[in-house]
Amino acid sequence: MPFTLLFAGVTALICLVLYNSGMLANTKTQLQNAADAGAYSGAVLLARDHNFSAYTNRAMVANQVSVAQLVSLKSYTMDAAATHKRINSAQHSGWAKVIPVFKPTWEFARMLPMQQLAAAYANVAPKVVVGLDKLIRAFEAAQQAHHTATALNVAFTANEVVKRNDPKANIEVLSFQTAYTAKQITAWKAYAVQHRANDPSKVADRFANVVVSDQSTDELVRKRSSALVAGWASLPTSIACPPPSIPIFTIYGFAQAGGTILSANKQRWMALDATQGAGGVACIGPPPASIPFGYLLVQDLNGGSGGALAGRNGGYGSKVGFKGNPDEAKHYGDALNGLTALPAGKRYKQGPGASMDAATGGLQNYYRDVVDPLGAKPANQTANENGGKMAFTIEVRHDAADIRTSSKVLGNAAATVKAQETLKNDTMKTLASAHAYFYRANTDSTAFTKTGWARDDKKTELANLFNPYWQAQLIPNPDSAYILSKAP
Known part of the structure; x- marks a missing residue:
């Protein structure tokens, strides 16, 4: 009988130990x-913020290009209207009547409502430019509001x-988050800044070069050279080549x-x-000599021109502008040289006219990028070297009172046979870490990137806020986090 009671007691104790161990293990898992889900979700938010900055940077670039296109069309339509006015002048109308035998494209161009179109565009386009500039701002x-x-909110979302x-x-919001997680978030926030x-700075040149x-x-935008329909290629009339010339x-x-x-x-x-x-006009003189002869048709040397501006009012002031402008755009698409040099030179001295947006034209004040976008290339292309140094670590706790150990299930009956189930400070704690990182390899064959993400030039891209290739992943907990947490 005593042996049976002893055996029953030992068995009960073993069962309680196994039960408590199982509950603690399950709760810990x-x-x-x-904790892993919370840390990963936080890192996803951090990556999403960088991707938001990348998308809005690209949107600002696209809208700046749209402004440049609208400015280009204003200048182009003004020039086209001036050309249309000249082909209806007495000089050109007289030539068209007496020189070519047929001139269908000339007549077609003469009937186009170019001046009305240019006037309508000049009335509407500035409003669109102002709207785009406000959208860019x-x-x-x-960008700044989203980053802040x-x-x-990242810690609240993780929780x-x-x-x-x-x-x-x-x-754990009182000690660990204040002393550790908050510093990590501050470091992450400082990694991407407004530039x-x-x-005149090099980081400003970086944005302008992209635009x-x-x-x-x-x-x-860069170089407009169109073949205008106004013109003719024809047999001359007998007035243009009087008989007996041919x-x-x-x-x-x-x-x-x-x-x-x-x-x-x-700006x-x-x-x-x-x-x-x-x-x-080309003619051949009468026989027997039949000597070829001809003469030039040269319009007034002033020609015609158009100009446009978005930004501070004033003259052009430069023929090449920003040093990063493409070579083909310099000298205004080479309009200041060659056959158009005279009318272009006159327009350059005259100026572009009233600004389409004098208040906010030109590039905006700020954009977001990594803190040192012009820094040295890292020694390797690991995730940690591409924006991943700023980990997001959380300490998660579960109070012992909420764990269904034997004492919670049996109540006072557990006092008969008691198994040790205490936790340090009556709390179960664990750590989890994740980070946001940029990775766009030169090939699709690595495990870090997705198919179709590789660059066409087969180069590995460094962390930046122009392309939305920021991702999130769980990482090992930093040693310093273990020291502060003392988590079991």
Whole structure:
């Protein structure tokens, strides 16, 4: 009988120990899973903020290019209207009547409502430019607000995720978060900052170079050279080649050139277009000599031009503007040289006209990027070297009172046979860490990137806020976090 009682007591104790151990292990596993989910969710928010900055940077670039296109069209349509006015002048109308036998494209161009179109565009386009410039400034403010809000809310979001995975758990907000997590968030917040976009600094040049790049702009902005429909290529009339000479050929057309540049201070978009007309008549003299002869048809040497501006009012002031402008855009698409040099030179001295947005034209004040976008290339391309040095670590706790050990299940009956179930400070704690990092490898074959993410130039891209390739992943806890937490 005593042996039976002893055996029963030992068996009960073993059962209680196994029960308590199982409950503690299950609770610990659930707590760790909840902590991992919270840390990962926090890192996703941090990565999402960087991607938001990247998307809005790209949106600002796209809208700046749109402003440049609108400025370009203003100049181009003004020049086209001036050309249309000249082809209806007495000089050109007289030539068109007596020189070519047929001139269908000339007649078609003469009937186009170019002056009305240019006037309507000049009335509407400035309003669109102002709207785009305001939208760009809104993106600029949204970037900063989103970054600040993310830093303030990431810990609260992580705690919400923890509680959804383990309702009895929560993030330690008094000691660990204040002493450790808050410093991590401060370091993350300082990693990406606002940079000037329109001052003489190299980081401002970085943004401007993206905007004016030939991968961002098109030929409408950089170099406009169109073949105008106004013109003729025909047999001359007998008036153009009086008998007994023989009419051979007559041609007349317009040379057009134009371009848009960003000013040297990055605060003005400036466009200039110019058109010059010229042609000639070829005849053969009467036999027996039959000597070829001809003469030029040269319009007034002033030609015609157009100009436009977004930014501070004033003259052009520069033929090349910002040093990063593409070569083909300089000298306003080469309009200041060649056949259009005279009318373009006159327009350059005259100025571009009233600004389409004198208050906020040109590049905006700020954009966001990593704190040192021009720094040295890291020694390797690990996630940690590409924005991942700023870990997000949380300490998650579960009070012992909420763990269903034997004493919670049996109540006073557990006092008969008692198994040790105490936790340090009556709390179960665990740590979890994650980080946001940038990774865009030169190949799709690595485990760090997704198919289709590799660059076309096969280069590995460094961390930046122009491309949205920020991701999140769980990482080992820093040693310093263990020291502060003393988590079991």
